[in-house]
Amino acid sequence: MCATCGCDADGKVTMHEPGHHHDHHHHSHDHQKKVVDVEKDILHENNLLAERNRGYFEAKNMLALNLVSSPGSGKTSLLERTLTDLKGELDFAVIEGDQQTTNDADRIHATGTKVVQINTGKGCHLDAHMVLHALQGMKPKNDSVLFIENVGNLVCPAMFDLGEKERVVIISVTEGDDKPLKYPDMFYSSSLCIINKIDLLPYVPFDIEKVKANAKKVNHKLEIMEVSCTSGEGLQQWYNWLKSKVLAPESV
């Protein structure tokens, strides 16, 4: 039935509103309008691919972590330390996301770890599709830990599930302690927050209790750790967390 005038395809009038005049010709209905109910999540396609990645990780008993932060908080440094310190204890693989260059992948490669660099070009985040392709190329080992280092950006990566088991947000003490309030979505969607560069605390006006309180306001379930990749302080706690996650039985 035509939504404009209420006539059906062969020109028979089936519905009239009172006072509705038919001052137009009955037309052949190649322009017939209809309503299509969609009810589909806009991120549906990404979420499907993320679930596919998740299934791949589960089948291979891998622990996939999505590392997010603003640029310069020390994601790559944290990885370098971790990969070196836990060498021989756990198997690792790394996916590096940056707009340009293979600089980060080169740093990871130097630790002897399998690494794939994704260059997003103008893109501001990784998505599940990019990770899927990276996985096809790298073929990570069973029972390994996969670090996915996202593009340095505290906004956009928050919306895109990659299929990770946990999302880890990193913030450094050279940033503002109000950052969790300014960029709440990333802290809301993460399960662990690592405060990095705590060796610099004496030199910067960063209130560590305040940042913790702010992060908890956004996400009361957030776990918080303080580390320094330079001095090594606090790293043991992070390593224990990693090992506990690797050993954790599947909760399906």
Added chain:
Amino acid sequence: MHELSIVMSIVDIAQQQAEKADAVMIDEIEMDIGCLTTIEMNAFEFAWKQGVKQTMLESAVKKINRIKGKAKCLDCEALFPLENVYDACPVCGEHLIDIIEGKELRVKSLLVS
């Protein structure tokens, strides 16, 4: 500028559905975009103009329902409107809250011809 990725996803979903319905044009699209999502509406409008060019959505009228944030306090069970995800429960002052509405990101329906 993740808004452009969002617009491209909308274009994909809308075109798939319109083609399934044997339509050649999309006249109208209705969407839910929650106020607590990271969609910045100015950036979205800009991305929309660029993203729908030469697609079936090029001349479509878009209807956007902005769904306001709503939360439930896990401590006192109060239901309240939530403007920012870091807001406390207005009744007991706790931050132990569950977001119930405001995170929607959905294509609801199309009017096609």
